[in-house]
Amino acid sequence: MTTRIHEILKKYPSELLAEWIGAMTAGGVRRDALMKEAELREQCAEFLRLLTQATEHGNLTDITGSSFTPAREMLERLSRSRSLQGFSPAETATFIFSFKQPLFDRLRSEYASQPLVANEEMWGGTLLLDKLGLYTTEVHQRAREEVIMRQQQEMMELSTPVVQLWDRIVCLPLIGTLDSGRTQTVMETLLQRIVETGAEIAIIDITGVPTVDTLTAQHLIKTVTATRLMGAECVISGIRPQIAQTIVHLGVDLAGVVTKSSVAGAFNWALKRLHQSVSVPGQRTPGKA
């Protein structure tokens, strides 16, 4: 059984297309800056073709069915690309919703003598187009979330650079709040880099960490212990007066962890530990005076 909507779609494809684009232009949803007219026309034509195919078997209510698969896939592609292009979810959904006007106009004129039939078909059409519209919004949202997730991941990786300061000395300058997820990444990158570089001393600099709570302190201690287990030593530097106060107030036991107030101090300690020294040309070292 073919539906009347399918008949209409089949009968007036080019008219519907023209009116649809007209409706979009009138509704102000066309964004010429973001998308060329030719591209929009192409998308509309493709959607019409797929919708005609999908409605051929009389299924108008279940858009998750197999007959709607090509149409759904096309909408997914369109929604994703629009989300990346900077369209809002409403604008994306209006792409579908603005098709109502031309379709219903056609239905009304075609079945002018049978108002009941026209009404019924319009209801069916509304339901169908609403579902498709909501589907685009959903995909749009999902695409956005994926972007955010990816950015979070990238930021996490960017925010833990392990730099080699000297032969056998690496430094990890931490910036920003440390939550458990980030600390895990921090620990993994640091240990991995220790293996790669064969570093014997790791300096964790927390100058850029605004607050330290018990959990963060615990994570830091864990990292220090793990480093020690691997056979390297760990220094924590950049502890600001406020953080020192908090740590003591919280009763965190940092005994057994070497701490220095600045990276310079930690670096100096590391050099001494490795029996190395830096000499400035033209200056006599104090020991050899």
Added chain:
Amino acid sequence: MERIPILRMGQVLLVTIQVDMHDQLAVTLQDDLTAKIVDTGARGVLIDISSLEVVDSFIGRILGNIATMSRVLDAQTVVVGMQPAVAITLVELGMSLPGIRTALNVEKGMALLQSSMDADEAVLEVADASLED
């Protein structure tokens, strides 16, 4: 029966764990190693676990025990080549293995053992010298 080989290099016993440790194997290693320390009068034990990818709390405890036992038998233990994942697991299990000395690889572990044995010798010599005086 499966056994982990213990090699002797001068005053040092060398253990390279190249199979996945299961509990029985670990206990056997502990027995063999303590016996061998007494037999050879070794002063140092070097355990290379670089090919070990999984460590549970039991194996962790055995490693700790081995270190303590060999100290009682007057030998120092150095564990070398722990993988990051293993270190993280042990820390998450709450095992910081406080009695164990560690090094990044066999070379550094050997140097560590050598220097601590040299230090022991030096102390002995000083003691001898003071006795003679």
